Amino acid sequence: MGVFDMTAFALEHGDCIDGMSRLPExxxxxxxxxxxxxxxxxxxxxxxxxxxxxxxxWSEKWAVEARRILGSEGSLFLNIGSAPSNPLLPHEMIMRLRSLFVLQNTIHWIKAISLEEEDGTALSRGHFKPINSRRFLNDCHEYIFHLTPEGTTPLDRLALGVPYQDKSNIARWSHTGGSDLRCRGNTWFVPYKTIKSRDKQRPHPATFPIELAENCIKLHGxxxxxxxxxxxxxxxxSAVAAQQCGVPKFIGxxxxETYFTEAKRRLA
Ligand SMILES: C[S@@+](CC[C@H](N)C(=O)[O-])C[C@H]1O[C@@H](n2cnc3c(N)ncnc32)[C@H](O)[C@@H]1O
Structure with a gap:
């Protein structure tokens, strides 16, 4: 295959290492x-x-290509989870990739959370797969590693900003510039949408929510x-998120083939 055709939303059925190798540096x-x-x-x-x-x-091989094609102020948001039987996997991956990228931020994707209100009311939100174990906790989070070429990629932190809980901080801290918006931080609560039919609405065993990819796009700017x-x-x-955020060009x-066909259908 020749040089990649960079039309607006280019989805390709095939191996990503081969695909990325056809993209310019x-x-x-x-x-x-x-x-x-x-x-x-x-x-x-x-x-x-x-x-x-x-x-x-193999992870290093695809990451070498990703690094080659990423601009010097680019961002790679790498979502990876673990399992109780395999807790070190995300960290081993990052240790492997650290000769290629700087780990600029570590974000925790919180899928489910339980809080106690001040009046003692218990509040639970989100979905998780329960683990029946005496040793292991239910696994309610995954990592989003923000990897960049130099560790100096600027971010639009307030694009995901949240209002101050304590409004007196707006005046107290000069960096607020008087605005009631602060950086959300590195814990993102993004629950899966409740669905009725997994086969029809989410026909894939390991997806992330569209909103998670949207957060990454907005944070990069x-x-x-x-x-x-x-x-x-x-x-x-990720392609639907790009479309919803108005990203001009997307490559996937x-x-x-089954997942690829579904991706094309959803984007259309
Ligand atoms: C964790 S899933 C990604 C799910 C996606 N984020 C979503 O929300 O639908 C990983 C995907 O990589 C695909 N895959 C595995 N090896 C690949 C390769 N060499 N090139 C391209 N895709 C590959 C798998 O078929 C699988 O669909």
Whole structure:
């Protein structure tokens, strides 16, 4: 195959390492992606049970291509989860990639949370898969590693800003500039939408919500994204997020034809 055709929303069925190799150096502003985690997830085609070493070798290969095509002030938001039986996997991945990228921020994607109000009322929000165990806790979060070429990529922190709880801080801290908006921080509560039919509404075993990808786009700065990429497109949630944020160009690769077809359908 020749040089990549950079039309507006270019989704391609195929291997992402091959696909990225056809993109020019420093041609992408933003990568938002979630690779297979090697946790034995039952994808329709891809086998998610490689030996640990070869999985990390392969991760390094796709990351080399991602680094090559990412601009010097670009961002790679890498979503990765773990399992109680495999708690170190996200950290091993980051240790592997640290010769290529700087870990600029670590974000916790909170899928479910329980809080106690001051009056003692218990509040629970979000969804999680319960774990029946005497040793392990229910797993209610995943990581979003914000990897950048130099560790100096500017962010639009207030694009995800939240109002101050204590309004007296607006006047007390000069950096607020009088505005009632502060940086949200690195814990993002993004629940999965409640669905009636998994097969019809979420026909993929390991997706992230559209809103999660939207957060990444907004944090990087929508106006600084001309070209966005997701090498592991799945059913296209990052592409839908790009479309909803008005990103002009998007490239996505997916090796599994069933998921690829669904991604194209959702984007249309
Ligand atoms: C964790 S899922 C991504 C899900 C996606 N974020 C979504 O919300 O739909 C990882 C995807 O990578 C795909 N995949 C695995 N190896 C690939 C490769 N070499 N090139 C492109 N896609 C690949 C799998 O088929 C799977 O759909």
């Amino acid at each position: 420093a041609s992408v502003d933003l990568i938002v992606t979630s690779p297979p985690y090697n946790l034995g997830i039952s994808y329709s085609q891809y086998c998610d049970r490689a030996a640990r070493g070869s999985y990390l070798d 929508i106006e600084r994204v001309e070209i966005m990429l997701d090498p592991f497109l799945g059913i296209g949630n 690769f997916e090796i599994d």
